[in-house]
Amino acid sequence: MARHGWGGRPPASDAEARQRIVDATARCIDRHGVAKTTLSDVAAELGVTRQTVYRHFDRIGDIVGEVAAQGAEAFVDRLIAHLQGTTDPAEAVVEGLVFCVRTIPTEPHLSLLLQVGDSGAFARGATTADAIAYGAAMLERFPVDWAAAGITGDDLGGLAEIIMRLLTSLLQRPGEPPDEARLRALLGRWLAPALAPSRAPAGRA
Template sequence: MRTHGWSGTAPVDDAEAVERILAAARRAIDRSGSDFSIAEVARDLGVTRQTVYRYFPSAEALSTATAIAQTTHFLDILAEHVSKIRDPATAVVEGIAYTLERLPHEKYLNLLLTPGRASAFSAGVTSDTALAFGRSILQRFAVDWAAAGISDLDELVEHMLRIVQSFVIDPGRPPRRGAELRTYLTTWVAPALDPR
């Protein structure tokens, strides 16, 4: 059995390898921020860069996977924040507004959505990963989506992600916050939640 690489302890399977790479990326992000390198992650693991690239084709892909893996904390906070809201339109408006307001305070969510990374976010806003992430957010809301006549959560998630994307890319001049942001979203986003 080969023992070089992986600091002498090879992973038992690909799932463990991915888990270790994500943990090393998390440590690198904690040390270096979003400008970490694949080489830094490889050194931490005791492997070559090619080994990391075998699982993640770029630093961008690794950064995104790490951020998504670490957003459970934010999802819990968001779910608690909207836990008493049963109206779909109000929940969506508050979910979008709260996400935009928390963005500067949530390191890993920030990796996914910051304006400096807008091109990466733009390219993947409707990816399967983004849609799955969004669905996991909506499923934590206290809204009975089916009873509200909303059967296609993927389309709702796509709409919400496109709204968030728009505000991330161009927050406005000056950026809307608080009640002003919620009023804007209630006027222009909430009507999309009316049953057809």
């Protein structure tokens, strides 16, 4: 790679270049917000041309998605640690949703995951296949025996979709977070009963 740009320290590989672009984008988002962060801003942050960035990412939305995905990995680890010892499916889902509603608005990079539009990590929101698959993979890490609860296969994906829809709705007004006690009561009344082992739907063939 040419030695101009990149602050005089060109990346040693394409993988390093991509990571430095992601890191630069995160800094731009922290300064300007996602709506005002452009590919030109990222290029300027790195001291390279727009064409250099385009060699690694097709559009700014793809970079923003990677920023969000990397932030989410650490967040999911924290969520799973928070849920340790909560083996009841209903309790785990309710507690997980409350934790997400409490935490995501305070961490801008995580909020990118659930944004709707071209700048969102899942582009078309919480009902895309990518978002649902991500949610199902997260549920599989819960300290819950889903099979024993009768939730397997497509049912786990359906649960993930409902959770992603609920979470997106609850986070649409980050300045007005729901009261946690009221949220727990609401989820406990209307969501938890569907996850009781005796009433959980059988897995589809």
